[in-house]
Amino acid sequence: MGKKERVSVKICVGTACFVQGGADLLLYNEFLDPVVLGGCDIEGVSCLGGCKDPNAKDRPPYVQIGGVIHGDMTQEKLCKLLAEAVHA
Amino acid sequence: MLELNNQYTVMKRQVHAEVLKAFFAGTLEQEVDALPIKIIPKARIANRCCIYKERAMVRYRIMALMGINIETEDDELKSLSSYVREVMEKDKHVAPILTTISTACSSCPPDRYLISEACRGCFARPCLANCPKDCITFSNGQAHIDDARCIRCGKCKEVCPFHAVVHIPVPCEEACPVNAVKKNEEGYVEIDYQKCISCGRCAMSCPFGAIVERSGVMPVVKMLKAQEHVTALIAPAIEGQFPGTLAQIKQALLATGFSSVIEVSQGAETTSLHEAHELSERKSEGKGYMTTSCCPAYMELVDKHLPFLGERRSSALSPMGYAALEAKKANPQTKTVFIGPCLAKRVEAAKLKTIDGVLTFSELASLFIAKGVDVREMEKADLGKTESFEDCREFALSGGVASCVLSRYAKADEVSVLPINGIDKKMFRTMKIWDKRQPEADLIEVMCCEGGCINGPGVVVKPSVALKLRGGNKAAAPVKAMRSIVGARE
Numbered sequence: 347m348g349k350k351e352r353v354s355v356k357i358c359v360g361t362a363c364f365v366q367g368g369a370d371l372l373l374y375n376e377f378l379d380p381v382v383l384g385g386c387d388i389e390g391v392s393c394l395g396g397c398k399d400p401n402a403k404d405r406p407p408y409v410q411i412g413g414v415i416h417g418d419m420t421q422e423k424l425c426k427l428l429a430e431a432v433h434a
Numbered sequence: 435m436l437e438l439n440n441q442y443t444v445m446k447r448q449v450h451a452e453v454l455k456a457f458f459a460g461t462l463e464q465e466v467d468a469l470p471i472k473i474i475p476k477a478r479i480a481n482r483c484c485i486y487k488e489r490a491m492v493r494y495r496i497m498a499l500m501g502i503n504i505e506t507e508d509d510e511l512k513s514l515s516s517y518v519r520e521v522m523e524k525d526k527h528v529a530p531i532l533t534t535i536s537t538a539c540s541s542c543p544p545d546r547y548l549i550s551e552a553c554r555g556c557f558a559r560p561c562l563a564n565c566p567k568d569c570i571t572f573s574n575g576q577a578h579i580d581d582a583r584c585i586r587c588g589k590c591k592e593v594c595p596f597h598a599v600v601h602i603p604v605p606c607e608e609a610c611p612v613n614a615v616k617k618n619e620e621g622y623v624e625i626d627y628q629k630c631i632s633c634g635r636c637a638m639s640c641p642f643g644a645i646v647e648r649s650g651v652m653p654v655v656k657m658l659k660a661q662e663h664v665t666a667l668i669a670p671a672i673e674g675q676f677p678g679t680l681a682q683i684k685q686a687l688l689a690t691g692f693s694s695v696i697e698v699s700q701g702a703e704t705t706s707l708h709e710a711h712e713l714s715e716r717k718s719e720g721k722g723y724m725t726t727s728c729c730p731a732y733m734e735l736v737d738k739h740l741p742f743l744g745e746r747r748s749s750a751l752s753p754m755g756y757a758a759l760e761a762k763k764a765n766p767q768t769k770t771v772f773i774g775p776c777l778a779k780r781v782e783a784a785k786l787k788t789i790d791g792v793l794t795f796s797e798l799a800s801l802f803i804a805k806g807v808d809v810r811e812m813e814k815a816d817l818g819k820t821e822s823f824e825d826c827r828e829f830a831l832s833g834g835v836a837s838c839v840l841s842r843y844a845k846a847d848e849v850s851v852l853p854i855n856g857i858d859k860k861m862f863r864t865m866k867i868w869d870k871r872q873p874e875a876d877l878i879e880v881m882c883c884e885g886g887c888i889n890g891p892g893v894v895v896k897p898s899v900a901l902k903l904r905g906g907n908k909a910a911a912p913v914k915a916m917r918s919i920v921g922a923r924e
Contacts, residue, residue, distance in 0.1 A: 359677035360808050365447055365799040369677075369895040370439045372902065390677065392810050 353386045353431045356410040360393030368407030370421060377421045378428065385432035435609065435638050438896045441481055442643045447800055449473060449495045450651075454804035457655055463522070466514040469496060487537075491643065494535045498646040501526035501653075504533045525653045528784045531632045531777050534623050538644035541621035542604045547584060547591060549577045552598035561590035561599065609639035611862045611882075612739055631734035633857070633882045634777035634891030647777055647794075647891070654771050654791040655801070658691040662769050665761040666692040667754060667789075669774030670699045671830035671887040674900035675795045676802075681814035688815060689807050693768065694761075697817070701756030702728075702826035702838065708750035710842040713849065713877055723875055726835050728752045730778035731882035735857065735865075742869045746878075753829060754779065758788035773798055775830075775890030778882070794892025827904075832856075832886040836879040849876045856884030 357371050358364075374388055396408035396415055404417025409424060411431055416423070436442075452469055456462040470492035474485050482488050496514055497504055500521045549561075555575040562570045562577070569583035570590065577598075579590070591599035606615045606623055614629035615636045623644055625636070637645040657664050666687045673680045684695045705728060716724050727733060727748040736743045751759075758770045771791040772779060783789035793801070802809065825841060828834030832855040840846040852875035854861060883889045888900045895903075 359810055361676070361799065361802045362451075364677045364809075365796075365803065365894055366444050367439055369899045372899055376898075390810075393808055 350385070353412055353428065354410075355386050355388040355412075355428065356391040356394065357388065358392075358394040358396065358406070358408045358410070359390040360397065360406075362397045363393070363407035366406040367420065371407060371409065371419060371424060373421075374424070378425060382425070382428050382432050386428055435635065436605070436641055438893070440641075442641070445473075445492075446495060446643070447796065447803075449492055450499055450797060450800035451803040453496055453499055454651070454655065454800050458659065458804055463515050463518045466496065466518050469514070491535070491538055494538065495643075495646065498533065498535075499649045499651060501528075501648045501650060502533075503530070503648060504535055504646070521652050522656070525656075526648070528648075528650065528780055530625070530627045530630065531648060531780050532625055532630065532634070532637060532645055533648050534625060535644050535646060536622040538642050539622045539640075540642045540644070541617065541623075543602075545586060545601070545603045545608065546581055547579055547586060547588065548600050548602060549579055549590075550598050550600055551576075552596050553577050553594075554596055554598070556595070558595075560593035560595070564589045564593050605639040605641060606636040606645060608859075609635040611635065611857045611859050612735070613859075615645075629738060631731050631738060631882075632778040632781050633731035633734075637777070638891045649794075649797060650780055650792045651797045651801070654793055657769050657771070657791065661691070663693045663765060663767055664691070664791075665765070665768045665770050666695045667698050667701075667757045667761060667770055667772045668695060669772070669776070669830065669887065670697070670702060670753070670827045670834075671775045671890065671893070671900070672773065672795060673827060673830075674888065674902070674904035675775075675894045676799070676809040677903070678809040678812060679814065681817055682809050682812040684817060685812035685815035686802060686807050686809045687773075689812065690801055690805050692771070694764075695815070696757050696761050696764075697820070697823070697827075698753045698757045698772070698774070699820075699823045699826040699829065700753075700760060701751075701758075702753035702829045702835075703823035704756040705750045705753050706826060706835075706838040706842050709748045709839045709877075712748055712750065713839065713843060717849075717876060722746075723873060723878055724748055725878040725880050726839075728829065728835060729880050729882050730776065730782040732857065732880040734778060734781060735862070735882070739862070740865060740869075743865075752782065753826070754782070754789065755786060758786065762788055775883075775887050775892045777891050795894045796892050799894050830887040832881050832884070833879065834886060835881075836877055839877060851875060852878045854878060854880040855886075856889075857882045 358368060394408050394410055394415055396402060396417055397406050407419045408415055408417050409419045411427055452473060456465045470489040473492050474488045478485055480488050493514060494504055497517060500517055502517060553576040567583050567585055569580040571578050591601055612629050612631055614626045616624055618624045637647055672683060676683050687695050713724055725746050727750055754772050761768055761770045769790040770788060771793060772783060772789055773793045775795055780792045783792045826838050833853050836851045836853060840849060852873055885897050888897045
């Protein structure tokens with residue numbers, strides 16, 4: 347079995363995301379399962395552009411997981427999505 | 435206190451950002467009456483009874499942002515646009531800082547202790563044994579509390595091995611240290627402004643958002659739009675509130691339209707020096723303990739409730755006061771705007787002639803969003819010479835003020851320090867008896883908010899996040915500051 351690729355996670359820390367709950371996602375060391383944490387490369391990045399789309403269905407904060415942008419992110423939702431991505 | 439990360443915070447910030455966007459676009463007066471509908475669209479699943487009530491609440495949040503006193507000035511027949519027109523013409527009077535929205539108030543029932551289904555009706559029955567009023571009875575194999583006799587001491591909750599006893603508080607009443615928040619005859623919240631110290635704890639606690647701050651944002655954005663020379667006085671707590679360094683935050687402020695930026699930590703240096711000098715004088719004259727004077731909610735507490743502490747307070751101006759003097763010295767024409775985490779600072783600012791406006795960090799965040807300013811994208815601004823006051827950025831943390839005073843005091847090891855880390859009901863009771871029994875300390879550092887200003891009512895992020903982002907994204911130094919105090923006490 348080849349070594350699994352690590353999941354790339356980009357937390358948007360543009361002002362809109364940061365202010366509307368994105369800041370809490372930066373505590374990932376505390377709320378993520380250590381096994382999941384070990385399988386991810388997490389970084390804070392500048393505005394992903396999610397908030398600039400007038401037709402967007404979801405709202406800040408946005409997080410990009412393996413190339414896909416997810417909105418309305420919470421600590422719980424991030425735990426779930428990352429666990430799925432890591433164990434996939 | 436309510437967890438900062440909640441639906442109400444998100445809604446409030448969205449409302450603020452939308453209003454400010456429209457203001458800078460010059461369309462606020464035309465758009466404002468449609469904003470509640472835009473923000474609460476038909477498809478929304480309502481958190482309150484229905485979308486119409488939510489829209490009504492958005493209307494009140496907009497009024498609060500305009501600085502309108504909802505208790506006295508609410509006229510349901512008046513359109514938001516006519517309120518906006520009034521505010522554009524003339525700034526609202528500042529006091530009182532807080533106002534209540536009675537229709538948002540859920541009129542919570544009086545606080546009570548309740549024994550839940552988790553009760554196993556155990557043999558030991560520690561609840562029964564420890565209740566001082568004999569108000570616990572057993573029926574159907576479970577304990578019950580007689581509300582009429584219960585004195586809400588909480589003993590039963592402490593001793594229950596199954597955690598079956600719950601305390602159901604009235605959040606606003608419980609949060610107020612001075613019993614200024616009460617319910618009126620109809621059961622709706624009311625604030626006694628004769629008692630209120632503007633600490634903002636009630637507003638931070640209400641899960642229905644029924645107590646709101648009358649914002650000071652409009653006078654400031656009017657100054658910015660008119661392109662006046664405006665100096666931003668940034669509180670020491672600002673570092674860690676935004677995703678970026680202090681230098682980037684400064685640049686973001688310049689990009690938002692402020693003409694210059696002064697760190698209030700600079701004024702904090704003067705405050706520390708003044709207090710160190712005053713402390714040494716008091717000590718040599720054997721005058722007893724001295725308290726700090728930088729927390730404006732504490733200043734209100736002394737003025738309204740603990741007058742005997744008046745002579746105990748340091749005579750130093752607050753860091754904001756000294757920073758404002760610096761700003762006016764550099765440019766006598768400049769308008770000064772204090773940007774901090776504090777509501778009570780507006781009470782202090784209204785008494786000083788040197789402060790022209792006050793913003794909270796949360797309002798600044800909305801301003802950044804409205805102006806499309808991304809702190810992280812900013813270049814680094816030059817912070818100037820900061821060596822002499824860098825340690826004063828710790829004024830934002832409990833223990834930080836005392837450690838700055840001590841580090842400017844010749845014989846620091848002779849001084850014993852008592853940090854008051856947050857004023858709740860119990861601490862207020864403790865302070866009341868200082869009149870009769872003097873606290874055993876030379877220097878008492880008082881901060882109304884637990885943890886210090888980084889936990890104030892106007893912050894963007896909770897303290898754990900702020901601490902992570904402070905000190906150039908390294909872990910901050912509050913531990914060090916606390917250690918020096920513990921050391922000083924020993």
